[in-house]
Amino acid sequence: MSDPLDALEKSIGTLRRAIRDAxxxxxxxxxxxxxxxxxxxERAWDALVDAGEPATAPPSPAPQAAPAARGSQLPAREHVHRALMLLGVPAAPKLIVDVHEAFFPGELSTSKLSSLRRDEERSYRSSPGARPYYLCPALAHDLLTPVRALITISTWTLEQRVIGPLSPRTDFLSGAIRIAEAVQTSAESAADGPSPQALRLLWRFAVNIPDAMPKNASGHEGALDAQQVIGAAQAELDVHTETDRANRAAAARQARKSLSDDEQLFGAPLRGVTHLRSARA
Structure with missing residues (x-):
């Protein structure tokens, strides 16, 4: 399974190279x-490292239960953060819950996410930067208004958080690859292999990707070949990536020129739409 710390370390390295280039x-x-x-x-990395270090010895003599117990005690925003770090792309609440259920311990529901998004913005506006990361909406590429159906992480680049015309498909394909890789890792490392929830989730991605399903598919998730899903998703992704990246980069440049720091995270208010249109003219 993709480790959130590994993903953050990769993001930190990418950001450092981008800073040097800029x-x-x-x-x-x-x-x-x-x-x-x-x-x-870097603050998000510190927070994850601290969260993974138990402050005291476990009171129970059953150490095998400790990871699940620790996971179940995390706040909802940490559950969402882990699921999004695994996916690596903006995601709807239902998909976030499904990813969490497939790969992580603890409970998470879509009802928690609706209030969580409002709490994140209130927290940022009352004390900007106090948290290592914030959960924030994706931004529409044209008006830079919040796409409230999609959740992102503030530590991602603007290019990752902007949704262009092709982004829903490229993000779907990228998410499919990450899920397939997580299933592969579970198959190699877990004693009982990937969970049924993980296999069902991968199936839902695969049926919407050309050539991702095995020709002799029996209608059972276990018939899937994760590597075949990765290859099929990557083949289509290669077709769209360059155009999608260019659209997102253009929108990100506009966001940096037109939006304040908080608006770059939570989107431009609707009253600012006319101003943004004028700025593009």
Whole structure:
């Protein structure tokens, strides 16, 4: 399974390289925005490391139950963060809950996510930067308003958090690859293999990707080949990635010019739509 710490470390490395490139190009505005994202990512890394270190010895003599118990005691925002870090793309509440159920211990429901999103914005506005990360909506590429049906993480780059015309499909394919990789890891490392929930989730992705299903599929999730899903998803992703990346990059540049720091996380207010249209004219 993809480790959230590994994903954050990869993101930190990517941000550092981007800062170096921006500084070499003399783009001080871009470098400053990337440094802010780097600080958020580093705080998120510290928080995850601290969360993984038990403060006291477990009171129960059953150590095998400790990881699940610790996972079940995490707040809902930590559950959401772990699921999103595994997926690596903006996701709807139902998918986040399904990913969490498939790969992580503890309970999470979509009802918790609706109030959680409001709490995150209130927390940021009352004390910006106090938390290592915030859960925030994706941003529509044209108006930079919040796409409230999709949740992202503040430590991701603007390019990751913007949704362009092709982004729903590219994010679906990218998510399919991450889920298939997590299933592969579970098959190799877990004694009983991937969970039934993980296999069902991978099946739901595979049936919507050309050539991802085995020709002799029997209608059972166990017939899936995770590597075949990865190959099929990557083949289609290669077709769309360049255009999607260009659309997202253009929207991100506009966001950096037009939006305040908090609006870059939570979106432009509707009253700012006319201003953004004028800025593009």
């Amino acid at each position: 500084a070499a190009a003399g783009d001080t505005e871009r470098a400053g925005e990337l440094r802010m994202q780097l600080r958020r990512a």
